[in-house]
Amino acid sequence: MGKSLLFLPDISGFTEFVQTTEVEHSQHVISELLEVLIAANTEELQLAEVEGDALFFYKENDVPSLERLLALSEHIFTAFYSHLKLLEKNRICPCSACSSAPKLQLKIIAHCGELQFLTVQNNRKPFGSEVIEAHRLMKNSVDSDNYVLFSKELANTIGLSGNYQSKLYKFEEGTDIYDGKRLDYLFSVIDNNNLKLRSFLTANKVVFNKPPSFILEQEFPVSAAELLETLTNYGYRSKWKEGVDEIIFNVNEVTRLGSEHVCVVNEKHLDFVVITKEVKPGQLVYGEMTKSPVPLDALYQFYIITPLSADRCKLVLEMYLEAKSPLKKLAIFLIVKAVFKKNVAKGIDTLFELLSSKNAVSETMYVK
Missing domain, CATH: 3.30.530.20 (START domain)
Structure with missing residues (x-):
């Protein structure tokens, strides 16, 4: 059995956003963003579950290369922040949910290992120690809410070093202790100014040179x-x-x-x-x-x-x-x-x- 990829995009600030804003519009905003993240999946990852503010993807017996994982992560960040910009620029609703949505951020946690599966009501889902470790890594000590994090296991598998740098990524080493076990990882805080956000149409203000009917x-x-x-x-x-x-x-x-x-x-x-x-x-x-x-x-x-x-x-x-x-x-x-x-x-x-x-x-x- 080969290694499988575990990939979890997680919307930062979700709990505070939902608790302090109008419920219905906050639900709609999060739903839209989750749909955007799902649509940005260019590696045909399988969606195991929607976990409130996060998506749990996996790719069985396959770990994409370093270049493909970095490209996937950049694509997801770009799609996410492009949509937030759309929500900000085309907003007509003054409610706190719509006005504070652009403050949301994104983090991506990725891990790999041999997976086990269980089937519940005909739904096949990954489970086991690797799944637990991936979710533990979501509660890390990175001093940011906008980053990509690869476990040491994944970094070793795809050949990612702690000194990797590009225009978007500047990886650093990190470590945390979970239940007495040390988990090492590499992470890169994302500077949104280095993302090429997608353009979108904005509605022009209509001007009439005659009175209403x-x-x-x-x-x-x-x-x-x-x-x-x-x-x-x-x-x-x-x-x-x-x-x-x-x-x-x-x-x-x-x-x-x-x-x-x-x-x-x-x-x-x-x-x-x-x-x-x-x-x-x-x-x-x-x-x-x-x-x-x-x-x-x-x-x-x-x-x-x-x-x-x-x-x-x-x-x-x-x-x-x-x-x-x-x-x-x-x-x-x-x-x-x-x-x-x-x-x-x-x-x-x-x-x-x-x-x-x-x-x-x-x-x-x-x-x-």
Whole structure:
């Protein structure tokens, strides 16, 4: 039996992040990041388990070369921090989970040895002393939360020396005692400035040289942040959006600039993308547009939220209906605008009732 690789990317700061931020959005952020780490697996490693904030990969009877392991590690760090930059730049949510996500870091622990396996409910998983050692190495004394660590066993197997240096890696020797047993390792703190982060599209602020087709206003008995969360959480849409049969979206993604969702109305699919526009300081804004509404060429809607107090805010909805042909413009003037305004107004009224009743229930529970 040959040696196998054990490889564990671990998100640093996970416990504090989850405990001190909004639960739902923190779950979404971590879920996205874990998906990014899984997708960055270029060595066809097997995923044994998702361990909360870490992934437990292995490669049976095969240990990739030094060059391949260093390339894999760099690829994973690059993917991770590229996604954090995306979350930071395209963020629209002001909650502490979304605002503090860019502070998360990553460490990678790698080990090798002969593996044993057990099967539980048809799931085959590694176990034994090497698995224990790999997990022990996750609790090391490296003075950083952003590094790659190779056990001495793995370093000897792939020919990694303690003086290895490159533009990204500067390995040092380390050692710790676990249950009376000494475990040696080599580690390199990662300087993110040496990573070539991937570029991504950022949504430009939309500017109009004309007034909205119509405007609706409504005060809500909730905080500005809660109203924004309700508007941007597509799972709530069918509860208040008038005439919507279904919303198709990525349930594990925090809504941000560039996020997409599909609104199904009378079996017709409207493809929306999240956009933004300039608003006054202190205001929150959520915008979306679609180029698939009939008979229009484009529809833009912006929900602009102004905090009035800790538990009260004002919503201004601006709707822009666009058409190029004279016939479509005439249809907007005579019929379409009135129909849209009526349906949107109903939706806002339903949203007000939904949040008012939710707020009343919360207050009753608190009083009791």
